[in-house]
Amino acid sequence: MDTHAHGLPDSPAWNALSTHADSLRNCQLRELFAGDAQRFNRFTLQSEHLFLDYSKNRITAETRQLLVSLANESELAYAIEAMFSGEAINFTEQRPVLHTALRNFSGQPVMVNGHDVMIDVLAVRQQMLGFCQRVWSGEWRGYTDHPIRHVVNIGIGGSDLGPMMACDVLRHCTETELSVDFVSNVDACDMQEVLGRVDLETTLFIVASKTFSTQETMANAHLARQHLLDQGCPTSGIAQHFVAVTCNPEAAVAFGISDQNTFTFWDWVGGRYSMWSSIGLAIALYAGMDQFEAMLKGAESMDLHFRNTPFEKNLPVMMALLGVWNTTLQGMSNHVLACYDQRLALFPAHLQQLDMESNGKQVRRDGTIVNYATGPMLFGGVGTNNQHAYFQLLHQGTALAPVDFIACLTDQHDNPDHHAMLLANCFAQSEALMNGRDRDSTAAELRASGLSEEQIDSLAPHRTFPGNRVSNTLLFRQLNAETLGALVALYEHKVFVQGVIWGINSFDQWGVELGKTLSGVILDELNNDASCPSHDASTNGLVDLYRRGHW
Numbered sequence: 001m002d003t004h005a006h007g008l009p010d011s012p013a014w015n016a017l018s019t020h021a022d023s024l025r026n027c028q029l030r031e032l033f034a035g036d037a038q039r040f041n042r043f044t045l046q047s048e049h050l051f052l053d054y055s056k057n058r059i060t061a062e063t064r065q066l067l068v069s070l071a072n073e074s075e076l077a078y079a080i081e082a083m084f085s086g087e088a089i090n091f092t093e094q095r096p097v098l099h100t101a102l103r104n105f106s107g108q109p110v111m112v113n114g115h116d117v118m119i120d121v122l123a124v125r126q127q128m129l130g131f132c133q134r135v136w137s138g139e140w141r142g143y144t145d146h147p148i149r150h151v152v153n154i155g156i157g158g159s160d161l162g163p164m165m166a167c168d169v170l171r172h173c174t175e176t177e178l179s180v181d182f183v184s185n186v187d188a189c190d191m192q193e194v195l196g197r198v199d200l201e202t203t204l205f206i207v208a209s210k211t212f213s214t215q216e217t218m219a220n221a222h223l224a225r226q227h228l229l230d231q232g233c234p235t236s237g238i239a240q241h242f243v244a245v246t247c248n249p250e251a252a253v254a255f256g257i258s259d260q261n262t263f264t265f266w267d268w269v270g271g272r273y274s275m276w277s278s279i280g281l282a283i284a285l286y287a288g289m290d291q292f293e294a295m296l297k298g299a300e301s302m303d304l305h306f307r308n309t310p311f312e313k314n315l316p317v318m319m320a321l322l323g324v325w326n327t328t329l330q331g332m333s334n335h336v337l338a339c340y341d342q343r344l345a346l347f348p349a350h351l352q353q354l355d356m357e358s359n360g361k362q363v364r365r366d367g368t369i370v371n372y373a374t375g376p377m378l379f380g381g382v383g384t385n386n387q388h389a390y391f392q393l394l395h396q397g398t399a400l401a402p403v404d405f406i407a408c409l410t411d412q413h414d415n416p417d418h419h420a421m422l423l424a425n426c427f428a429q430s431e432a433l434m435n436g437r438d439r440d441s442t443a444a445e446l447r448a449s450g451l452s453e454e455q456i457d458s459l460a461p462h463r464t465f466p467g468n469r470v471s472n473t474l475l476f477r478q479l480n481a482e483t484l485g486a487l488v489a490l491y492e493h494k495v496f497v498q499g500v501i502w503g504i505n506s507f508d509q510w511g512v513e514l515g516k517t518l519s520g521v522i523l524d525e526l527n528n529d530a531s532c533p534s535h536d537a538s539t540n541g542l543v544d545l546y547r548r549g550h551w
C-alpha cells in the first residue's frame, strides 16, 4: 500500500502537505533542535491534567500549520460537533456516538431522537451507586448468607480491557475492601484459575457484555454458574451471585439475572468506549463510586478541552495530526506506547483495541478503498522493562515506530530515587532515539576504552545508532482517577480525529465478524467427527488433526 498521501482525496491541504513532506524527506531532528533554541517551547502543549512535548517529531512550524489546514479542510470542527450533539456518525450501524454523554456533568441535555439521554445516564449511575452500597455494606449476601468479598468481571474486548486497566491503575487508591478479577478468554484455564482461587460463597460475578451473546463471555458465564451449582448453590441462589451489564437485558433475564440486577447501557456507546458506562461497574465496586466519578470528570475535562480549544493548542487534535503525518506521510506503520509507570501496565492493551478496532479500516466513508496508510499497528508496555525487550528494534531496526512516552512527573511512593531513575530512563530513551550516535562518536568512545583501530572498524557499525526517530512525551503531575480519565479520553479523541482525516468510520468493527462466523462452522466440525470439513486443505488438515488428537 502506498504510504504517501497522493491517493487521498485531492485537496489543496493534502497536496500542500505531500509537497511539504517531500521537502522534509531528509530532515534531521538534531538539526531542527540545533536551529531553534525555542523548539521545546514552540512544540509543547498542556491541558488541565496533561503536558505534551511533541518537539521530537520531524516537523516544523509550517508542518503544523499545514496539518491544521488539513483538519480544517476535513471539516473537523463540524465532525466534532456532530459527535457531541448525537448525530448518527456511526453510519454503517446508524448510531450516534455518545460516550461523551456518559461523562457530561454540565447539567445540559444530550438529545437522541428527541429524548434527553442524560436522564437515563444519571438513572443508571444512581442504580450503580445503590447496588455498590448494598455490596459494600454487606446487605447484599451470597447464597450462604455471607457478604461479598470478591468481584469477578466476565467480559471481553471493551467489556474487559478498559475496566481491568482502570481497576489496575486505581488499586492504589481503592476505597473498598473488595478484590477484583477479570476473566475474558474462552480458554477455560482463565476461568478455572480464578474459580480455584476465590471463595465462591463470597463472590459476585458481573457478566459484562453489550450484546449478551459474545461466545467467550457466555461460555465463561455458564461455566461459573455451573461451578456455583456444583458447589451446592441452589438455582434460586444464582441471582445472589450474578449481575449483568448489557444493552440486551432480555438475554440477561433469560440467563437468570433479574432485571433489577441488570445495569443497562445503550447502542450509542461503542464497546471500546464503554468503560464510562455501567460497563464500569467493576471499577465502581472495586475502587469506589467517588473514584469512578472522578475518572468521568477527568474525561469530561478532556472533552471540554477537545471541544473548545483551537486546533493548534488542542492535545487530541495535535496528537492525531502528528499520527497522520507519521503514518500516512512519513510511512511509519507502527506506533508504540511506552508507559513509564507500572500502574499503566494494562493501558497499551486497552489502547490497542481502542485504536486498532477503530481505525484498522481500509474503506472510506463513500465505500471506496483507500490508497494510503490508515491506523498503525499499536503495541507497547511499561518502561523500563521495554528497554530490555523490544526497544533494540526501535533504536537500530529497519521498521520505524513513533513512540508515545507516558510518565508521571512526581513520585507517589516513598522511593524518590527510584522515580528519578525511572524518569531518567524515560527521557534518555527519547533523546537516544532522536540523536542516535554517529560513527565518529562511536569510534571515539571505543578508542577511549582502549580498542585498536582494527577492533574499532569492526565494531563501530554495530554500535552506531541512526537516530532521527520520533517520539512524543506525555506527562501528568500525579496519576489518579481524574488523570486516568483525561488520558483515556485524550486517546479516544485522537483516534476519532484520525478517522475524520482518513475519511473512515472509526466506530464500527465489521472486521471481527468473519472470524466469528467461521469459528461457528469449525466448532460444529470439531464436535462432529462424522461431518466432512469443507475448507481449504490447510484448514481441513487442522480440523482433521484436532479430531485425531495427534499427528
Ligand code: F6P
Pocket: 156, 157, 158, 159, 208, 209, 210, 211, 212, 213, 214, 217, 271, 272, 357, 509, 512
Ligand atoms: O468482537 C469485537 C467486539 O464486538 C468488541 O467491539 C467488543 O468490545 C467485544 O467484542 C465484546 O462485545 P460484547 O460486549 O457485546 O460482549
